[in-house]
Amino acid sequence: MNAKRKLGELEVGPQGLGCMGMSEFYGAGDEQESIAVIHRALELGVTLIDTADMYGPHVNEELVGRAIADRRDAVVLATKFGIVREPAGGRSIRGDRDYVRSAVEGSLRRLGTDVIDLYYLHRVPADTPIEETVGAMAELVTEGKVRHLGLSEAGAETLRRAHAVHPITALQSEWSLWSRDIEAEIVPTARELGIGLVPYSPLGRGVLTGRFASSEDFGDGDFRAANPRFSGANLEANLKMVAELRALAEERGVTAGQLALAWVQHRGQDVVPIPGTKRIKYLEENVAAASLELSDADLAAIEAAVPASAVVGDRYPDMSSIGR
Numbered sequence: 001m002n003a004k005r006k007l008g009e010l011e012v013g014p015q016g017l018g019c020m021g022m023s024e025f026y027g028a029g030d031e032q033e034s035i036a037v038i039h040r041a042l043e044l045g046v047t048l049i050d051t052a053d054m055y056g057p058h059v060n061e062e063l064v065g066r067a068i069a070d071r072r073d074a075v076v077l078a079t080k081f082g083i084v085r086e087p088a089g090g091r092s093i094r095g096d097r098d099y100v101r102s103a104v105e106g107s108l109r110r111l112g113t114d115v116i117d118l119y120y121l122h123r124v125p126a127d128t129p130i131e132e133t134v135g136a137m138a139e140l141v142t143e144g145k146v147r148h149l150g151l152s153e154a155g156a157e158t159l160r161r162a163h164a165v166h167p168i169t170a171l172q173s174e175w176s177l178w179s180r181d182i183e184a185e186i187v188p189t190a191r192e193l194g195i196g197l198v199p200y201s202p203l204g205r206g207v208l209t210g211r212f213a214s215s216e217d218f219g220d221g222d223f224r225a226a227n228p229r230f231s232g233a234n235l236e237a238n239l240k241m242v243a244e245l246r247a248l249a250e251e252r253g254v255t256a257g258q259l260a261l262a263w264v265q266h267r268g269q270d271v272v273p274i275p276g277t278k279r280i281k282y283l284e285e286n287v288a289a290a291s292l293e294l295s296d297a298d299l300a301a302i303e304a305a306v307p308a309s310a311v312v313g314d315r316y317p318d319m320s321s322i323g324r
């Protein structure tokens, strides 16, 4: 399981590192420790480092830029654009050509680099044809500002239309034991087109590790507190499944998070999950999960412990831009 994997034509370590939580959404982080996590990840064979311009906003790209400044060549650097955070707190989604061209300049500056290895459209806009957005992204490839293109949370038809304009290297979408909705149509389409898969939130935003006992455990401003799947009675119901996963993990001498991650790693050689953490201890535990070998019987037992159909609550408070 530890061999390198390929997303389209892009070779990466078998597991990536999500940097979002180092700056926002899951409680306060410490910059020095976060940078140490990125450095340790690179030492352990993680190459795909994931950020986005909207994390922070902007400061997460700056943090990643500082962390990789003296080791840029060791990194497959991925960032995303398209979700615009309004000063008053709202969000919009943009993919018009002018926006694409200005967004990449901001990301390059904040990341301190002259090329982004994998540049994703973060969400598919409702009001711009995907051909315009991907056409503008393809211009960035021609100009040498970007090496590979990706989409995040795109639907199957969008993947086809986008791929017809320029090869799409990766689809980054939520995929974990408790979020399996892309399996029916989107994963087969990506595979037919040779598009690699980058599961985000493979640990169920931390819940599949068994670390949280109730919604009270999320601090003020934690994104999860306002998310249907993590609130009140929904979380209580979902945690019963996590307890079963923990029991299974204990029998095998590993952690629940490691079983959850190893399950994602076993989805295929074209799958590179990007668990997120701001702590070295968790990073090391997560990287070790990439070496776990699971039999078909193990996989079936894991799926029986956390049946995705029994999970209560949507993944986001507003699902309207998902799978568009």
Ligand SMILES: NC(=O)c1ccc[n+]([C@@H]2O[C@H](COP(=O)([O-])OP(=O)(O)OC[C@H]3O[C@@H](n4cnc5c(N)ncnc54)[C@H](OP(=O)(O)O)[C@@H]3O)[C@@H](O)[C@H]2O)c1
Binding pocket: 017, 018, 019, 020, 021, 026, 050, 051, 122, 152, 153, 172, 173, 199, 200, 201, 202, 203, 204, 205, 206, 207, 209, 211, 257, 274, 275, 276, 277, 278, 279, 281, 282, 283, 285, 286
């Ligand atoms: N494309 C998109 O729309 C999208 C959306 C969400 C995320 N992402 C990307 O995907 C990455 C990963 O997703 P995610 O961070 O949302 O969720 P995740 O990887 O499923 O879980 C992250 C959470 O799990 C905790 N954690 C990590 N390893 C752990 C371990 N071994 N034991 C106990 N707790 C552990 C982290 O804690 P600490 O924070 O305390 O370390 C954090 O609270 C993000 O960083 C981001 O780059 C993309």
